[in-house]
Amino acid sequence: MSGYQLADNVSLQGRNTFRVPARAAMMADVTRADALAELYDFAMLREGPVLVLGEGSNLLFAADFPGVIICLTMAGIRILEDDGQHALVIADAGVNWNDLVGWTLARGLCGLENMALIPGTVGASPIQNIGAYGVEVGEFIETVEAFQRDTGQIKRLSKADCEFAYRDSRFKQQADRWVITAVELRLPRRRELQLDYAGVREEIAGMGVGNPRAVHVAEAISRIRTRKLPNPSVLGNAGSFFKNPIVPGALALALKDAHPALPVYPGDSATTRKLSAAWLIESAGWKGYREGDAGIAAQHALVLVNHGNATGAQLLSLAHRVADSVQEKFAVALEPEPRLIGANWEHR
Numbered sequence: 001m002s003g004y005q006l007a008d009n010v011s012l013q014g015r016n017t018f019r020v021p022a023r024a025a026m027m028a029d030v031t032r033a034d035a036l037a038e039l040y041d042f043a044m045l046r047e048g049p050v051l052v053l054g055e056g057s058n059l060l061f062a063a064d065f066p067g068v069i070i071c072l073t074m075a076g077i078r079i080l081e082d083d084g085q086h087a088l089v090i091a092d093a094g095v096n097w098n099d100l101v102g103w104t105l106a107r108g109l110c111g112l113e114n115m116a117l118i119p120g121t122v123g124a125s126p127i128q129n130i131g132a133y134g135v136e137v138g139e140f141i142e143t144v145e146a147f148q149r150d151t152g153q154i155k156r157l158s159k160a161d162c163e164f165a166y167r168d169s170r171f172k173q174q175a176d177r178w179v180i181t182a183v184e185l186r187l188p189r190r191r192e193l194q195l196d197y198a199g200v201r202e203e204i205a206g207m208g209v210g211n212p213r214a215v216h217v218a219e220a221i222s223r224i225r226t227r228k229l230p231n232p233s234v235l236g237n238a239g240s241f242f243k244n245p246i247v248p249g250a251l252a253l254a255l256k257d258a259h260p261a262l263p264v265y266p267g268d269s270a271t272t273r274k275l276s277a278a279w280l281i282e283s284a285g286w287k288g289y290r291e292g293d294a295g296i297a298a299q300h301a302l303v304l305v306n307h308g309n310a311t312g313a314q315l316l317s318l319a320h321r322v323a324d325s326v327q328e329k330f331a332v333a334l335e336p337e338p339r340l341i342g343a344n345w346e347h348r
């Protein structure tokens, strides 16, 4: 058993949540982490472009992919240690993220409840340090196991090695270097619930729950997300298309003076602030805009959508125009959150 299976000229349309048409020159489905070393011995992987693909919920194919796409299908979850207060859980890269959230909650472990219903795989979760409703996965990750392309070895990276930041990590910065094969998370059995974010308390009260536990938080957040975000199986999208911009404090202050309704959050240092990209885009008049099959969601200004037959290039062109108009109106540069394949955001 080689641990991988190769196929030529594969359609990617069903493998990205924007559902844009694109093809890969070759696809490798990998069933065992230790097969990666052998696979990377092929000239096409050693020398040519390689892309690791999870569920395709955080990338936009602006063109066909001329190299090899790797999909990891290992999907086990188990508890490595449990001292009664915390458990160390290991999940393979191919596990669906929301399945892991449900698996841990069902075993009385908490921490991941605010990240319920984020699409994608466990293997992709450290890439942009996924987060929602005030919690990020980096808080719980103890170790990431990853195949290192330049050495051909599987390496164990500690949380500090991963360099987690807002929607960022070492893996995102060095996109072609790592193939994440498994993630270890240390999860508590008891923890103060984080309910202070965008309607969570109200949703729980509406569910008739007086003394909520982590499972109720996951349920409430799943309900809010289902209402607020377009379902990619109905309307192609990749969630938030733009990151919330982090700007100098002085610019945030000036903008807040001119636009008192603008939401301003703490930045990544004492001298910066984070602005709401959704507010900026909505104020620039883009919410619900549609041009052919490319558009901005009517429910949420941050979500770029494919109404049916838009191409990646058309979606990207609309995203550029949205960013240009925000730059013109507010002097704030927006950056995309999903990875662009076959295009460069700065060089158009």
Ligand SMILES: Cc1cc2nc3c(=O)[nH]c(=O)nc-3n(C[C@H](O)[C@H](O)[C@H](O)COP(=O)(O)OP(=O)(O)OC[C@H]3O[C@@H](n4cnc5c(N)ncnc54)[C@H](O)[C@@H]3O)c2cc1C
Pocket (backbone or CB within 6 Å): 017, 051, 052, 053, 054, 055, 056, 057, 058, 059, 072, 093, 118, 119, 120, 121, 122, 123, 124, 125, 127, 128, 129, 130, 131, 132, 171, 175, 178, 179, 180, 181, 229, 230, 231, 232, 237, 238, 239, 240, 339
């Ligand atoms: C409706 C919707 C809502 C969303 N909401 C949120 C949210 O609330 N918070 C949030 O943080 N994100 C959100 N996202 C984005 C997305 O769910 C996450 O980024 C998710 O982690 C992507 O997982 P994936 O398996 O689909 O990765 P893919 O889209 O397949 O890949 C994304 C990136 O990760 C790399 N990658 C994937 N797997 C591996 C691996 N094993 N090793 C190395 N690199 C890898 C890819 O090469 C690519 O660069 C949302 C997306 C959608 C469609």
